[in-house]
Amino acid sequence: MKIGIIQQHNTGDIKANRQSLIHKIKQLASEGAQLVVLPELHDSLYFCQVESVDNFDLAVEIPGDETREYAAVARECGIVLVTSVFEKRSTGLYHNTAIVYDTDGSVAGQYRKMHIPDDPAYYEKFYFTPGDQGFIPIDTSLGRLGVMVCWDQWYPEGARLMAMSGAQLLIYPTAIGYESSDTPDEQERQREAWTTVQRGHAVANGLPVITVNRVGHEPDPSGQTRGIQFWGSSFVAGPQGELLYRAPKDSEDIRIIDIDMERSEQVRRWWPFLRDRRIECYGDITKRFVD
DSSP states (O other), rough: OOOEEEEEEOOSSSSEEEEEEHHHHHHHTTOOEEEEEOTTTTTTTTGSSSOOOOGGOOOOSSHHOOOOHHHHHHHHOOOOOEEEEEEETTTTTEEEEEEEOTTTTTTTEEEEOOOOOEETEOOOOOTOOOOOOOOOOEEEEEEEEOOOOOOGGGGGGHHHHHHHOOOOEEEEOOOEEEESSSSSHHHHHHHHHHHHHHHHHHHHTOOOOOOOOEEEEETTTTTTSSOEEEEOOOOOOOOOOEEEEEEOOOSSSEEEEETTTTHHHHHHHHOOOOTTOOGGGGGGSSSOOOO
């Protein structure tokens, strides 16, 4: 399968961001991409650096103008497209939602982000209600996709449940970066930990992982911090965690990466982790903490 990834530096101009993404989607499709993945909340700046009720104006309904526009692109290009939106489900009820379009432009499915962070400059709990659809893969004409979003990527439980439900790929639209006052050594530790944990999901489940991040500096509107330097580094890993491609950490990038979808079958035969799980011993995993 030919995977297209778009690592983009967003601006405050939503229309310009969308036009840029659509141009890049069409470029990747013209070069043979079958599946294209966009970063998290890709239509705007990352607004969660501050808590402001005015930012709820950025939310969109599903279906709506935005979803129709991306559906038309998927249909025109004949690709499967993974997008990310700030969803207005109802008045006072919002989600961070990934939408998957099939090659005919239909919505194959959606995933509402389950793990919601609340850290300095990542005040997502102010905006997003945790997902209520579970870790359910989305069936497309290319296969069954285990789509999650950003903070989900740190949790092995979500990746495992997607794999147990038959996902053939794990996909994470992402928006993550450094707080610019961190030391260079600390910044690099964070970036490498982020890469390593997701490569671990690939190994533990015998599945490829696709992670697409935004890139570039976005200022803090409140001025209380130095803003976020999104670290890019979008990557595709194979089912043994091998890096098939890793984008730069400081510049935009669009790329097609070819994944051998038959390799997972062989890797799972060599390393039958699903066979050897001691499921009768894992009951405590559903507790918050084991005293």
